[in-house]
Amino acid sequence: MNAEPAVQLRLLDLQALDARLDQIEHRRRTLPQLARIAELEARYAGVRDRVVAGETEVSDLERAMAKAETDVEQVRQRAAKDQELLLSGRVGSAKELENLQREVESLSRRQSDLEDAELEVMEKLEDARSALATVTAERDGITAEIDRLKAERDAAWAEGDRDKEWVGSERTKVLLDIPADLLALYDKLRADHNGVGAAALHQRRCEGCRMELTPTDIGRIREAAPDEVLRCEECRRILVRTPESGL
Known part of the structure; x- marks a missing residue:
């Protein structure tokens, strides 16, 4: 030739x-942001699942808390009525008075037990909310970092596209001579x-x-x-x- x-x-x-x-x-394929984005996206999937699990736990505990509060209030109201009746003098017989007294004591113990259970649920709910806030902040931080890295990636790709366009135009000129x-x-x-x-x-x-x-x-x-x-x-x-x- x-x-x-x-x-x-x-x-x-x-x-x-x-x-x-x-x-x-090569630069487009090997930008350091790409590996970091992939790493964070994989991490995000795990954190997202923890957020969902945390939200579910908080929701379940909030329902349990609402039920515990209702149970305590119902017993408190029942005890208050019995106590009022006990003090009203409307109970005629000693037998009825004795039964009423035993019921008031039973309700008092029941209320104490329910309040202890309510306190336990409240503590669990506070812990769950705190844990959820922590993992949610982690998720939001990962999202912000991914968004920042994607912006850097897109800017680098745009610059590469501009370079590629210029080089391509120069290449077209050279091809005319070969x-x-x-x-x-x-x-x-x-x-x-x-x-x-x-x-x-x-x-x-x-x-x-x-x-x-x-x-x-x-x-x-x-x-x-x-x-x-x-x-x-x-x-x-x-x-x-x-x-x-x-x-």
Whole structure:
């Protein structure tokens, strides 16, 4: 294959632009914010479940608290009525008076037991509300951090898109100077060699594989016509001669 030396040099321009595009895509995929967002989102799922469990516990305890308060109030009212009746003098017989007295004492013990149960539920409810407030704050903090990181990610992606657009426009200009057959060879080699299809010969070293050429290879290159498209014997990439080739 043959191409004018100036055209071959344009291959290096194309390679530089393609490398820039690869770098942009690499940065897009490897932004540190992405790993942190994934980590926080996984953590958020667990914290969210704890919030739901905490809300459920608080709700259950609030219902239990309401029931305990109702039970205590009912016993308190019943005891108050019996106590009022006991003191009213309306109870005629000693037997009825004795039974009423025993009922007042029983209600008093019942009220004490219910109040103890109510206090226990109240303490559990306070603990549950405190725990819920803590885990809710943790969830909200994670959400805020994810939002901040996503904003940074989106800003970085937008900057990358702007760079990509500019590089793409420059690449389009370079493509106009490269024949189809040479471009096809370059694209194939780039696909086969980690994104590098053409490399400069710099100070007798291939910039693609970083190998120094042998004297035999240097002699072959010296004898080659200026428009001959050369290949590195080591990595088989297109080898472009430049004023800094050291020939």
